[in-house]
Amino acid sequence: MKKTESSCQLKQNKERGYKMSESLKLTIPGSPEYIKIAKVAVGQAACLHGLDIEKTDDLQMAVGEACRLISCHGYSAWSDTYSVIFETNNDEMTVTVIDENGCHSLKKSERYRCLECPSEGDMGIKLLECVMDKVEITRAGEGCRSIKLTKKMK
Numbered sequence: 001m002k003k004t005e006s007s008c009q010l011k012q013n014k015e016r017g018y019k020m021s022e023s024l025k026l027t028i029p030g031s032p033e034y035i036k037i038a039k040v041a042v043g044q045a046a047c048l049h050g051l052d053i054e055k056t057d058d059l060q061m062a063v064g065e066a067c068r069l070i071s072c073h074g075y076s077a078w079s080d081t082y083s084v085i086f087e088t089n090n091d092e093m094t095v096t097v098i099d100e101n102g103c104h105s106l107k108k109s110e111r112y113r114c115l116e117c118p119s120e121g122d123m124g125i126k127l128l129e130c131v132m133d134k135v136e137i138t139r140a141g142e143g144c145r146s147i148k149l150t151k152k153m154k
Contacts (some may be wrong), residue, residue: 022049024086028067030079035067038084042095049088053152058131059095059151065124066097066147079103092133092153127154 024045043060050058063084071079072094079136080103128135134150 002062022086022088026084028071028084030071032048032068032072032078035071037066037099039064040069042084044084045086045088046093046151049093049153050130051151055151055153059149060092062128062132063097063147065127066095066149070097070099070145070147071126088153090153092150094148094150095146096146099101099144101144 022045024041025037027040028038039060042063043056046056048058067082067084070082079099080101082097082099083096085094087094087096125135125137128147128149132149133152134148136146136148136150138148139145
């Protein structure tokens with residue numbers, strides 16, 4: 001029977017200078033109601049890795065905006081699904097929001113309609129750049145794009 005490390009052991013290993021890295025991947029339905037799940041999951045993971053509350057709030061807000069940009073902005077319908085990948089090492093945390101299949105077929109309801117989609121998207125990118133240490137936006141073919149957010153832990 002394999003014994004797993006407790007959080008106390010993980011803390012001791014970190015204090016000794018051992019490199020720690022983890023990865024968490026979520027596949028999210030494109031409906032806007034699910035953005036909160038991505039924000040909460042990333043926020044909890046960030047807290048577990050010692051990110052302070054202010055940086056965690058910034059990260060959660062940025063993840064929510066990145067999810068909106070990937071799943072909605074610039075399209076007439078919401079993305080069917082997209083992925084949120086959280087990765088950490090001793091120095092920084094990265095969250096990549098990626099629309100891997102590029103399929104946007106979920107009809108936008110009046111409740112979640114983007115009235116100023118193109119200009120809101122530009123403002124969203126500026127917001128990401130203000131609260132994150134690094135923002136990378138990539139396009140890889142028809143409809144496939146990703147946003148990689150990096151936050152330094154110290």
